[in-house]
Amino acid sequence: MGKGRTNNLATVIKGTGHASSVTDQAKHFEISHDRRSILEAPAVVAVPLLFAISGIAIRYAAFASVTAEPGFESYARALCRWDCHWYVDISERGYESFPIPNQSNVGRWGFFPLYPMLVAGIRTVFPFPTILVATITSIACSYAACLIAWPLLEKNMRAYVLYCAFLLSGPFSFHFTTFLTEPLFVLLTSCVFLALKRTNYLVAGILSALLSATRLVGVLVVFATAIQMFQQHRAQDGTTLSFPLWLLGRPDLLVAILISPAGLFAYILFLYLTVGDGFAFLHVQRAFGRVAGNPLLFLWDGLSAVPTTGWLPTAPQWSALAALTGLALSVVLAVRGQYGAGLFCAVCIILPLITNLASMVRYVVGLAPLIVLTAILLSASKLTWLAALVLFLSACYFMTVAWIGGYLALV
Amino acid sequence: MPWSDTLAPYRRAGSFGGYMVAAVLAVSEIVILALALHPDVNADYRAYYIDRTTTCLNRDALGSYTVGQRVSFRSDGAKLAAGMIVCGWSGPVADGTHSLGETSRLRLEIPPLRDGLTATLQMAAVIRPPQMSQRVLISVNGIPIHKVTLSGKEPTTVSFVIPHAAFANAKALDMAFDYLDGIPPSAAASNIYKRSIKLVSFRLDAA
Numbered sequence: 001m002g003k004g005r006t007n008n009l010a011t012v013i014k015g016t017g018h019a020s021s022v023t024d025q026a027k028h029f030e031i032s033h034d035r036r037s038i039l040e041a042p043a044v045v046a047v048p049l050l051f052a053i054s055g056i057a058i059r060y061a062a063f064a065s066v067t068a069e070p071g072f073e074s075y076a077r078a079l080c081r082w083d084c085h086w087y088v089d090i091s092e093r094g095y096e097s098f099p100i101p102n103q104s105n106v107g108r109w110g111f112f113p114l115y116p117m118l119v120a121g122i123r124t125v126f127p128f129p130t131i132l133v134a135t136i137t138s139i140a141c142s143y144a145a146c147l148i149a150w151p152l153l154e155k156n157m158r159a160y161v162l163y164c165a166f167l168l169s170g171p172f173s174f175h176f177t178t179f180l181t182e183p184l185f186v187l188l189t190s191c192v193f194l195a196l197k198r199t200n201y202l203v204a205g206i207l208s209a210l211l212s213a214t215r216l217v218g219v220l221v222v223f224a225t226a227i228q229m230f231q232q233h234r235a236q237d238g239t240t241l242s243f244p245l246w247l248l249g250r251p252d253l254l255v256a257i258l259i260s261p262a263g264l265f266a267y268i269l270f271l272y273l274t275v276g277d278g279f280a281f282l283h284v285q286r287a288f289g290r291v292a293g294n295p296l297l298f299l300w301d302g303l304s305a306v307p308t309t310g311w312l313p314t315a316p317q318w319s320a321l322a323a324l325t326g327l328a329l330s331v332v333l334a335v336r337g338q339y340g341a342g343l344f345c346a347v348c349i350i351l352p353l354i355t356n357l358a359s360m361v362r363y364v365v366g367l368a369p370l371i372v373l374t375a376i377l378l379s380a381s382k383l384t385w386l387a388a389l390v391l392f393l394s395a396c397y398f399m400t401v402a403w404i405g406g407y408l409a410l411v
Numbered sequence: 412m413p414w415s416d417t418l419a420p421y422r423r424a425g426s427f428g429g430y431m432v433a434a435v436l437a438v439s440e441i442v443i444l445a446l447a448l449h450p451d452v453n454a455d456y457r458a459y460y461i462d463r464t465t466t467c468l469n470r471d472a473l474g475s476y477t478v479g480q481r482v483s484f485r486s487d488g489a490k491l492a493a494g495m496i497v498c499g500w501s502g503p504v505a506d507g508t509h510s511l512g513e514t515s516r517l518r519l520e521i522p523p524l525r526d527g528l529t530a531t532l533q534m535a536a537v538i539r540p541p542q543m544s545q546r547v548l549i550s551v552n553g554i555p556i557h558k559v560t561l562s563g564k565e566p567t568t569v570s571f572v573i574p575h576a577a578f579a580n581a582k583a584l585d586m587a588f589d590y591l592d593g594i595p596p597s598a599a600a601s602n603i604y605k606r607s608i609k610l611v612s613f614r615l616d617a618a
Binding site (some may be wrong): 105261276290 | 426428429430432433436437439440443444446447448450451452453456459460461463468470471472498599600601603604
């Protein structure tokens with residue numbers, strides 16, 4: 001916004017001013033803006049790099065404090081917890097057909113293919129252990145997600161620093177730097193919203209297709225695209241009733257919408273051909289013991305799971321609080337006019353909440369629009385910004401220890 | 412001729428191409444959805460994953476067994492017991508093999524026999540107040556054979572006759588245990604986690 005605003009201001013001054021002093025002022029604006037951009041560019045590249053390095057150092061220190069085995073590979077393996085093992089398996093062995101070998105009920109079908117495929121592809125070029133390749137790829141994805149966030153954060157350097165710190169050196173940075181889908185999900189979500197911000201719907205559609213092959217909820221970003229299109233239509237004095245006709249008259253927009261779920265449909269087709277059931281990714285949830293229920297009841301059950309000793313919230317309480325915070329931030333997004341992002345985040349939280357609170361913390365912290373919003377809100381004052389930065393960096397150590405120890409709320 | 416008129420045919424072609432791509436995408440997605448709504452799976456898959464009519468996913472397990480042999484379902488008999496376990500069991504551990512879900516199954520190869528068999532099982536109920544007993548319905552090759560109510564934590568010896576008709580034309584003896592009083596670990600937990608009994612030992616003798 002900063003750049004746009006400066007440019008607009010310069011245009012206005014150029015357009016209306018006849019006096020030479022006004023023209024000089026405009027030139028001064030442009031020159032100072034260019035200088036600022038030149039100075040900012042290295043910082044934009046360097047900030048996430050510094051946090052990537054500090055994050056590795058902090059998490060390694062946490063790893064070293066709980067294990068005697070040294071080395072980066074041991075560190076990468078120690079951080080590979082819970083779903084990470086499934087992704088390693090998929091990356092190395094692909095998906096199984098039915099019956100599942102070793103008389104298991106639990107197929108890998110519930111885990112979406114794009115990220116393990118990407119890691120498998122990179123591993124063919126760099127033949128190192130999967131977890132090493134995945135860890136480096138995840139760090140690279142999170143780094144790229146930071147760069148993409150720069151324009152989404154309206155080029156607000158304070159918010160940018162906080163965003164990068166959260167992703168790469170923050171309390172949940174292990175989610176974004178091990179073999180989970182979160183790094184790619186955050187990167188692709190940021191790319192989709194950047195494309196939408198630039199009203200480049202076709203690019204947003206193609207990226208949405210990739211997002212829908214990364215995680216099931218990725219397909220929901222199509223709603224954000226449709227809302228953005230509707231907002232554009234309204235801004236052009238279109239009525240609500242004329243929107244469907246306007247959309248049908250724009251083949252580029254139709255392609256953008258229809259291509260968005262292509263990743264999910266490709267996976268459904270793959271499962272149909274290998275397992276015989278296109279919805280195997282949903283049906284296999286039974287073997288994981290997931291049962292559909294009332295999200296409000298799950299939230300209540302989580303909140304009322306009070307600790308028997310001490311004052312620290314229990315794992316279900318953390319999960320319920322994460323869901324509520326995520327939903328509240330989604331509302332804030334909507335209030336700020338980001339209806340598409342707000343709806344996307346809210347549905348991404350509510351959909352898994354239908355089964356239970358499992359992995360809720362990870363799901364919430366992996367929603368890029370919420371991280372962007374939080375970074376902007378916390379950087380509103382220098383004091384909150386500094387406090388948040390210190391908190392992120394120090395919590396990184398303790399949360400990594402908890403993650404390695406298998407703390408249930410972080411699953 | 413204005414530029415706009417020169418470009419008009421290309422614009423029309425681009426627009427037509429866009430509609431074609433949209434149509435191909437829409438049709439592909441409808442076809443894939445239709446395929447997904449009509450899964451091509453076997454009855455076992457459908458019963459467990461789709462219809463959810465069983466908690467025990469049938470598998471092609473077939474244990475070797477000699478009539479008169481006692482098979483321990485504690486840790487000490489893990490190797491022999493493992494071959495017989497089809498589904499709905501967890502373990503074996505020190506106090507036996509625990510049932511998991513609403514049904515458990517064992518399957519073993521049997522030689523051709525002229526008469527029926529006597530089954531002798533040692534089982535213990537899983538108890539959590541107020542549930543103080545466990546009703547178990549035992550079937551062989553789909554035919555209900557015996558119903559027992561287990562109570563108390565100590566293993567109970569249960570003996571019953573399996574009529575020859577139940578396995579006369581079969582190469583395998585498929586024994587199913589249906590639990591009527593399974594205990595879920597929590598109110599919201601899936602029924603695949605229900606606990607009912609611990610199987611300690613298994614033996615078949617000629618009747």
